[in-house]
Amino acid sequence: MDVRGSSPLSPTIIQGDKLASMDLKTQIIGLVRLQELDSEIYALGNERAAKPQEIKAMEDAFELKKLDLAALEKKSLDLQKQRKEKELELAANVEGVKKLNGQLFSLKTNKEFQTMQKQIADAQADGSVIEEKILILFEESDKIKAQIDSENLKLKAEEDIFLRQKKEIESRSAEIGGRLSQLDAQRKQVIPGIDPKMLREYERILHSRDGLAMVTVKDSSCGGCHMLVPPQVINLIKMYEHIITCEVCNRILYITE
Ligand SMILES: [Zn+2]
Incomplete structure (x- = not known):
């Protein structure tokens, strides 16, 4: 046409x-009224259609933060494992020094005695290095544990915010649904006149x-x-x-x- x-x-x-x-003028007035309703219907429809994506984006961001925390926890476990290994190493070292000290008295020559003393001193030096390493691992563990505690608190607070926002979005979606039904009913009243x-x-x-x-x-x-x-x-x-x-x-x- x-x-x-x-x-x-x-x-x-x-x-x-x-x-x-x-007459056409009445028709146009009817269509303008219909447009008012449809404009709101469109805007609300678009708003509601975007809601699942909003929730998904928040969920994704929250999941990423959980992954960060999990990485910290893994690091903490690794440090504990490293420390246990070093502690075993230190125990073996102490045992070794003790054994060498015990052998000192069975030695026959002065030269053998001096060699053994040197060996003992070296082993003790190794032991000090291991001890230092253990202390460092302790400090690192403490730091990471404090970090985990603070991240846990942050995550809990963020989870509360996330759940609250999710609820708000869901209640807004329900509100939109209600408004759309009203608009649809109004639309049905206008349509017969067109x-x-x-x-x-x-x-x-x-x-x-x-x-x-x-x-x-x-x-x-x-x-x-x-x-x-x-x-x-x-x-x-x-x-x-x-x-x-x-x-x-x-x-x-x-x-x-
Ligand atoms: Zn135009």
Whole structure:
């Protein structure tokens, strides 16, 4: 039913097929009312559709933090393991020194005695190095444990925030659901007053134009795409003989009086 002109700014006219019982102005008012409802329906629908992604993003961020904590806990266990190994090493070293000391008295020559004394001194030096290493491992363990405690506290606080936000999102989704039912009921009241053919055209534009089918002309420009609406088109709109759509964005133009 579209009759398009050749000039890029000429209007598209949808022939209002014998709208005998309902005049076009009343139709336009009905469609504007419908658009108000549909704009809110679209906005709420988009808001609700984004909610699962919001929750997922929060969950992912929270899971990452848990992984960080798990890495710290693993590091702490590794340190304990290293320390146990060093403690075993130290015990063996002490045992070795004791054994060498015991052998000192069975030695026959002065040279053997001196060699053994040197061996003992070396083993004791090794033992000191191991002891130092054990102390360092203790300190590192303490540091990591403090870090784990503080991260645990932080994580607990973040979990509380996360759960609260999740609840808020869920309750907002439910609220949106309730509002959408109201809007749908209001829509059902408006629809019988609109010519079915016009309604179909309106809905076609609505769905192809991101939820906005009815736009006002303000300061000679289309409220949808902001392109210039020439005076002769404005005159056509004011005549209310046909539905006039914007040549650029195809939305239905109307004028607020
Ligand atoms: Zn436009």
